[in-house]
Amino acid sequence: MVALVSELRNHAIPVATAEDGESVTLSTMGGRAWLVEAPGAFDLPAQRRIWSLARLLAQRNDVESLIPGVTNLLVLFRTIQPDSEAVETQLRAYWRQAQEVHPQGRLIEIPVCYGGEHGTDLDAVCRHSGFSAREVIRRHYQGEYTVFALGSAPGFGYLHGLDPAVATPRKKIPSLNMLKGTVTIGGAQAGVSVLTGPNGWNAIGYAEIEVFDPYAESPALLAPGDTIRFLPERIEL
Amino acid sequence: MIEIERSGALNTVQDLGRPAWRHLGVSVSGAMDTLALRAGNLLAGNDENAAAIEVQMFPFRVRFLRDTRIALTGADCRAQLDGEALPPWWGCQVRSGQVLELHYPRVGARGYLCVAGGIDVPEVMGSRSTALRGSFGGFGGRQLQRGDRLPLGEASVLALPAHGMGIAPPLVALASVFPFNRDGHIQLRAIPSGEYPLFAADHDRFWQQSWQVSMQSNRTGYRLAGAPIQPSKVVEMRSYGLIPGIVQVPPAGEPIIQLSDANTAGGYPKIACVIEDDLWRLGQLQPGQSLQLVRSDAREALAIKQAVDAWLNRVRCDVPSMSKVAGLC
Numbered sequence: 001m002v003a004l005v006s007e008l009r010n011h012a013i014p015v016a017t018a019e020d021g022e023s024v025t026l027s028t029m030g031g032r033a034w035l036v037e038a039p040g041a042f043d044l045p046a047q048r049r050i051w052s053l054a055r056l057l058a059q060r061n062d063v064e065s066l067i068p069g070v071t072n073l074l075v076l077f078r079t080i081q082p083d084s085e086a087v088e089t090q091l092r093a094y095w096r097q098a099q100e101v102h103p104q105g106r107l108i109e110i111p112v113c114y115g116g117e118h119g120t121d122l123d124a125v126c127r128h129s130g131f132s133a134r135e136v137i138r139r140h141y142q143g144e145y146t147v148f149a150l151g152s153a154p155g156f157g158y159l160h161g162l163d164p165a166v167a168t169p170r171k172k173i174p175s176l177n178m179l180k181g182t183v184t185i186g187g188a189q190a191g192v193s194v195l196t197g198p199n200g201w202n203a204i205g206y207a208e209i210e211v212f213d214p215y216a217e218s219p220a221l222l223a224p225g226d227t228i229r230f231l232p233e234r235i236e237l
Numbered sequence: 238m239i240e241i242e243r244s245g246a247l248n249t250v251q252d253l254g255r256p257a258w259r260h261l262g263v264s265v266s267g268a269m270d271t272l273a274l275r276a277g278n279l280l281a282g283n284d285e286n287a288a289a290i291e292v293q294m295f296p297f298r299v300r301f302l303r304d305t306r307i308a309l310t311g312a313d314c315r316a317q318l319d320g321e322a323l324p325p326w327w328g329c330q331v332r333s334g335q336v337l338e339l340h341y342p343r344v345g346a347r348g349y350l351c352v353a354g355g356i357d358v359p360e361v362m363g364s365r366s367t368a369l370r371g372s373f374g375g376f377g378g379r380q381l382q383r384g385d386r387l388p389l390g391e392a393s394v395l396a397l398p399a400h401g402m403g404i405a406p407p408l409v410a411l412a413s414v415f416p417f418n419r420d421g422h423i424q425l426r427a428i429p430s431g432e433y434p435l436f437a438a439d440h441d442r443f444w445q446q447s448w449q450v451s452m453q454s455n456r457t458g459y460r461l462a463g464a465p466i467q468p469s470k471v472v473e474m475r476s477y478g479l480i481p482g483i484v485q486v487p488p489a490g491e492p493i494i495q496l497s498d499a500n501t502a503g504g505y506p507k508i509a510c511v512i513e514d515d516l517w518r519l520g521q522l523q524p525g526q527s528l529q530l531v532r533s534d535a536r537e538a539l540a541i542k543q544a545v546d547a548w549l550n551r552v553r554c555d556v557p558s559m560s561k562v563a564g565l566c
Contacts, residue, residue: 067478
């Protein structure tokens with residue numbers, strides 16, 4: 001809990017009162033976990049309210065873990081909650097309270113070698129988008145990305161901010177042994193893989209970057225709210 | 238110290254895992270059969286969360302380099318101490334130089350070797366569990382191999398009877414709590430989850446058929462083979478946090494149950510979630526065996542948890558430990 005709050009850097013700037021608008025979608029995972037899914041698009045305002053919801057719930061002693069996802073939040077209580085109606089009423093009330101927070105994240109620049117031997121799916125992204133390789137790469141490094149959440153693998157950041165014109169669905173057949181550091185596109189999301197292994201996202205380049213150190217006081221390099229820029233160090237076509 | 242003399246792939250040091258770091262993408266890890274680990278640690282006079290060796294590949298042989306106390310729980314691995322058979326779910330003293338060997342289990346899949354004081358590898362992110370995917374924790378972040386010498390923590394004061402003592406395993410002591418169906422397959426209680434309504438046409442098939450644990454099953458998750466189930470429409474999911482026990486349905490229609498080493502986030506539709514106190518039974522299932530999922534709810538999950546906690550309390554009181562001296566039982 002503490003770790004999560006510090007990650008959001010506590011620099012909330014409340015903006016306009018959050019409109020109730022559409023309500024959240026609630027569902028359970030077992031007897032003590034609820035998934036709270038924000039209504040609306042895959043966008044920054046929705047994610048900002050998810051961060052805010054996490055901060056509010058972090059103050060509750062009966063909450064064991066909060067795991068932000070992409071416009072959703074998994075809330076794990078310490079004990080089984082047989083009265084699901086009471087829990088859901090409370091979660092909806094917290095959502096109404098949750099106003100967009102604007103964590104003052106860090107700016108992290110990541111030099112990328114585009115294409116080449118690790119950009120194995122660059123052709124697929126070109127075919128899907130209709131752009132040349134050079135144009136796909138340009139649109140990728142011109143974007144400014146926000147770390148929405150960490151997950152899947154230690155320190156992996158789900159990045160929002162990809163130019164929608166180069167969004168490309170995940171691969172039907174995953175790569176079996178994608179190298180750690182591969183720069184990828186998964187649907188409308190961008191990322192840099194953190195472990196060598198099977199991966200269903202589209203590989204367009206490679207970055208030499210360590211994003212996770214289990215022995216460090218703060219093990220993950222990235223935090224929700226951080227800004228990422230990719231720098232075209234080399235383009236191999 | 239204890240020294241590994243023989244081991245197969247994927248035998249690892251595990252405790253109850255590191256649940257506090259999921260928001261950084263760190264898997265929980267931890268024992269697949271937490272009930273066996275907790276009871277074994279009680280029998281060895283340890284904290285329930287002490288690190289032990291999870292053995293899932295056999296034969297496995299270890300030599301004790303000092304006098305100590307051990308407990309064997311989980312699968313019945315036909316254990317032999319210097320060639321003499323030991324019963325399953327058994328705690329006893331061992332002397333320096335003695336050799337323990339575990340064999341392919343008669344029943345179950347994973348055996349647990351708890352040693353007094355616990356396996357004293359360094360804690361990484363609050364746990365001694367091996368995180369195989371991240372290569373940290375446990376013994377050097379990897380599976381055990383021949384020649385590894387594992388340090389032991391400081392043992393508590395505990396005098397087991399000279400010949401040792403056993404406890405009734407949960408399938409005996411809690412037989413009414415952990416049922417089998419008429420075909421002899423284990424029944425796992427599961428609560429419907431997010432996209433359950435999308436599978437309405439296949440609900441009967443989901444709950445009624447026997448699912449076979451496929452060969453592509455490991456500590457990360459179990460794939461189930463059977464008549465596929467399909468959602469009424471394909472939904473594009475945004476990545477969401479998940480917990481062990483969640484049952485996801487990939488496009489091919491054969492479910493995956495995520496387990497100890499599961500990713501912290503996923504994107505497949507989720508149909509149900511196996512209740513936490515039934516997950517140990519999956520840890521004791523071998524590929525090729527079958528299971529049935531039975532619809533449950535939070536109230537039943539709570540009743541089962543209470544039965545399990547009461548049993549562990551009885552075990553705690555049966556072990557002649559300091560707790561009895563202190564009048565806690």
